[in-house]
Amino acid sequence: MNQTSSTSIAALEARGISKYFGAVTALEDVNLHVMPGEVLGVVGDNGAGKSTLMKVLSGLHSASKGQLFVGGQEVHFSGPRAARDRGIEMVYQDLALAGNLRIDENIFLGREQLRGGIFINHNANMRKAQEHLDKLKIHVKSVSQRVEELSGGQRQAVAIARATAFDAKVVIMDEPTAALAIKEVRKVLDLIKDLKNHGVSVILISHRMDDIFYVCDRVMALFRGRNFAEAPLTQTDRNEVIGWIMGNKNQTSETSESHDLN
Amino acid sequence: MATSSSSTLTAREQSVRVRLMPFIDRYGVLLVVVGMVLIGYALEPKVFLSFLNISNIMNQIAFNALLALGVFVVIITAGIDLSVGSILVLSMMSMALMAHPEKIPAWVPDNVRMALSSVLPAPWYVLIFVPPIIGVLCGMINGWGLTKLRLPHPFIMTLGTLNIFRGVSNLISGGVPISDLPDQVRWAGYEKIAITPDIDIPASMLVLIVTFGLMSLFLNHTRIGRHIYAIGGNPQAAKVSGINVDRTLVVVYALCGLLAGMAGLLLAGRTNSGFPNAGLGQELDAISAVIIGGASFFGGRGNVLGVFAGALVIGIMRNLLNLRDVPVFWQQILIGVIIILVVYFDVLRRKAGSGRES
Numbered sequence: 327m328n329q330t331s332s333t334s335i336a337a338l339e340a341r342g343i344s345k346y347f348g349a350v351t352a353l354e355d356v357n358l359h360v361m362p363g364e365v366l367g368v369v370g371d372n373g374a375g376k377s378t379l380m381k382v383l384s385g386l387h388s389a390s391k392g393q394l395f396v397g398g399q400e401v402h403f404s405g406p407r408a409a410r411d412r413g414i415e416m417v418y419q420d421l422a423l424a425g426n427l428r429i430d431e432n433i434f435l436g437r438e439q440l441r442g443g444i445f446i447n448h449n450a451n452m453r454k455a456q457e458h459l460d461k462l463k464i465h466v467k468s469v470s471q472r473v474e475e476l477s478g479g480q481r482q483a484v485a486i487a488r489a490t491a492f493d494a495k496v497v498i499m500d501e502p503t504a505a506l507a508i509k510e511v512r513k514v515l516d517l518i519k520d521l522k523n524h525g526v527s528v529i530l531i532s533h534r535m536d537d538i539f540y541v542c543d544r545v546m547a548l549f550r551g552r553n554f555a556e557a558p559l560t561q562t563d564r565n566e567v568i569g570w571i572m573g574n575k576n577q578t579s580e581t582s583e584s585h586d587l588n
Numbered sequence: 589m590a591t592s593s594s595s596t597l598t599a600r601e602q603s604v605r606v607r608l609m610p611f612i613d614r615y616g617v618l619l620v621v622v623g624m625v626l627i628g629y630a631l632e633p634k635v636f637l638s639f640l641n642i643s644n645i646m647n648q649i650a651f652n653a654l655l656a657l658g659v660f661v662v663i664i665t666a667g668i669d670l671s672v673g674s675i676l677v678l679s680m681m682s683m684a685l686m687a688h689p690e691k692i693p694a695w696v697p698d699n700v701r702m703a704l705s706s707v708l709p710a711p712w713y714v715l716i717f718v719p720p721i722i723g724v725l726c727g728m729i730n731g732w733g734l735t736k737l738r739l740p741h742p743f744i745m746t747l748g749t750l751n752i753f754r755g756v757s758n759l760i761s762g763g764v765p766i767s768d769l770p771d772q773v774r775w776a777g778y779e780k781i782a783i784t785p786d787i788d789i790p791a792s793m794l795v796l797i798v799t800f801g802l803m804s805l806f807l808n809h810t811r812i813g814r815h816i817y818a819i820g821g822n823p824q825a826a827k828v829s830g831i832n833v834d835r836t837l838v839v840v841y842a843l844c845g846l847l848a849g850m851a852g853l854l855l856a857g858r859t860n861s862g863f864p865n866a867g868l869g870q871e872l873d874a875i876s877a878v879i880i881g882g883a884s885f886f887g888g889r890g891n892v893l894g895v896f897a898g899a900l901v902i903g904i905m906r907n908l909l910n911l912r913d914v915p916v917f918w919q920q921i922l923i924g925v926i927i928i929l930v931v932y933f934d935v936l937r938r939k940a941g942s943g944r945e946s
Contacts, residue, residue, distance in 0.1 A: 386828060407830030422828045424821030426888035427814070435818055436829035438811050445809040 335398040337362045337527040338383065338414060338496045343392035345378055352378040353551045356392075360496060360527045365518060367542035367559075368531045369571050375551040376531050377419075380498050383529070384416035385409030396495070407436070413495035417502055421485045425474030429466060430455035432473050433488045458491050459483075462517060479510030486517055496527040503537055515541050535564045549573050617882050617897040617930070624904045632911050641907065643780075643790050647858070649903035650777075650792035651676075651851040653896060655870060656877035657803055658847030660895045661840050663878050664807075664820045666887025667734075667742040669841065672848040672874055673867035674753035675726040679719035680852035681757045683773070684766035684862030686710045686718055693762035712772040716853070723849020724842050726753055731841030735834040742841075750871070758864055767861035776850075777857020792854050796896075799850070804892040816840060820887030876923060877902055880930045901926065 336359040345353040353375045360366045370376045381387040383394070385403030394401050396412045403409045406416070423432050430452045431438075439454070441447040455469045464483040466476070473484060482502055489497045499518070503511045518528050518541045532538055538545055539559065546556035547570035555570045569575065628636040635641055655672045662669045685691060689708035692701055710718075726749065734745040776795050780788040807813040815836055818826045827833050856862055881898025883890030902923060909919050 384828075405830065406828045410830060416828065418824075418828060420824065422822065422825040424818040424825045424888065426821035427818055431814060431818075432825075435825065436815075436831050438814065440811070445805075446811060446814060448809070 339395040341393045343389045346390045356553055363522055363525045365522050365528045365542045367538040367545040370548035371571050374548040415489035415494040415497050417485045417489050417499040419500040421481055423473045429469045429484055433491050478506050482514050498529045500531045617894050621897050621900050628908050645903050645907050646793040647790045649899045650796050651854045652873050653796055653899035654847045654851040655874035656895050656899050658844035659874045660878045662844045663883050664816050665840055666820050669844050670746040670871050671749040673870035674750050675723050675845050675848035676852040676867035678753045678757040679722040679849040680856045680866055681761045681862040682722050683715050683718040687769055688766050691766050712770040715773050719849040719853040720846055723845040727842040727845020731838030735837055763864050765861050765863035774857035777854035800892050800896055876927050
């Protein structure tokens with residue numbers, strides 16, 4: 327039972343999460359934790375429950391059963407805003423950007439800075455957005471561009487910038503590289519490494535083994551809505567992880583399995 | 589040689605396009621207005637630009653422009669409100685009835701009639717708030733219905749209330765016109781404000797300018813205004829950003845109702861009555877103005893100035909055709925042609941825009 331080690335407390339932890347949609351069981355007794363500054367890869371076949379689990383973690387769905395802890399404190403998310411207030415941010419697969427709005431408006435959507443309590447301080451928001459993008463080494467022509475004018479990689483970068491604009495503790499990313507050109511993939515992955523260096527935890531859902539093995543510290547697999555296997559990246563390899571996705575476990579993973587599924 | 593010269597040409601073309609597109613995007617419809625004014629001046633040099641005619645146009649477009657402004661806010665969210673004409677008539681008839689309790693129809697039970705006639709007729713400072721309040725209530729019913737009942741599209745809810753509100757309006761008034769309203773109530777729709785001894789502007793124009801200005805401020809510089817655009821751009825993005833989409837939609841439809849109620853007040857003032865056919869089919873004129881003004885049915889696009897220009901295009905065209913004694917049937921045909929042409933140009937523009945991107 328070493329879910330929370332004595333030396334440090336998980337940035338985000340889920341215990342015994344189950345989620346039912348009517349008669350359909352999407353998740354059954356799933357555990358997950360991510361330490362501060364750790365990059366956790368989550369793999370699994372389509373329908374394994376990855377996205378549902380992430381939606382529970384980010385407050386979009388509420389769990390049917392189970393508990394969530396942020397920094398060791400139990401939390402109940404009433405919606406995405408509650409999760410964001412606790413520093414849990416999500417970058418959605420479809421990015422969830424409003425293409426008709428400017429870059430700064432997307433970054434601060436729902437959290438705009440006001441002037442005099444009524445009107446949005448557009449200048450302050452644009453300046454802050456620019457500073458934040460600079461910090462993340464994201465280059466755009468101007469923050470006043472509409473998001474629909476950007477390339478796929480730039481949009482992904484804006485989505486990540488939005489997720490990290492307010493002291494995020496944990497950033498959950500759902501297939502951030504799936505829709506990108508090859509040269510843009512590397513930039514996004516380096517951005518993830520940057521976040522890690524800033525002490526931000528990242529939960530990365532990906533089908534791409536290249537991504538997982540480039541940025542992750544640890545990888546866990548879901549299979550049919552349950553925990554299936556989990557190991558530090560140094561103790562596993564691509565073929566084993568691909569096997570997990572398909573529901574196969576060989577002898578080498580036995581140790582990590584007994585360690586993680588107790 | 590040929591390839592290099594053609595590529596520099598496209599580069600130049602592109603840079604012109606890049607600079608020009610946002611401008612046409614925002615203000616293209618104003619060019620249409622300017623064009624129509626020039627045509628009008630060429631056809632009727634003495635009358636068209638006279639102060640009387642301009643103030644006449646303003647007075648005529650006022651209530652359609654208010655309706656269009658409300659419908660515009662709804663269309664930003666990729667919704668539609670078909671019930672604005674019915675909200676207009678209901679708000680107008682409610683006010684007229686409260687000014688004339690003797691017109692309460694026979695089916696109303698006697699004890700209710702007694703109770704009503706003890707407080708009615710209401711004084712003007714109560715009457716003047718009746719249309720906006722009825723409008724907001726109707727809009728809230730729309731917004732509440734389409735969010736709580738989870739109907740597949742706002743079209744359904746507002747098609748229903750288009751019938752319901754007009755039915756209620758006829759029911760409470762017995763389907764007959766009620767004329768004669770207090771002067772104070774008529775002010776916004778009827779009165780003229782003297783600027784100099786020679787020049788006076790219609791009060792409705794003042795109402796329009798103030799309302800459009802406030803709406804522009806609201807949509808561009810308040811949180812909820814930007815959230816309305818965000819919902820039109822990507823409702824999922826709005827939702828995961830913590831925006832309460834349903835509550836925002838109720839505000840949007842209530843706002844649309846408020847403007848329809850104000851349009852009812854203006855029309856009642858202008859005609860000094862409430863009449864059961866008011867606003868019949870007017871929702872389509874309002875939608876036309878919004879679409880001509882550059883908004884998109886897919887939501888998230890357009891601005892307040894465009895709506896005003898859209899209403900102006902329809903108003904100027906009607907005025908010109910009237911001045912030229914063109915039969916009213918041609919007006920219908922021409923409005924239809926303009927709607928199709930304007931949206932077709934928009935399609936062409938988008939094609940050019942997407943060609944630039946790839």
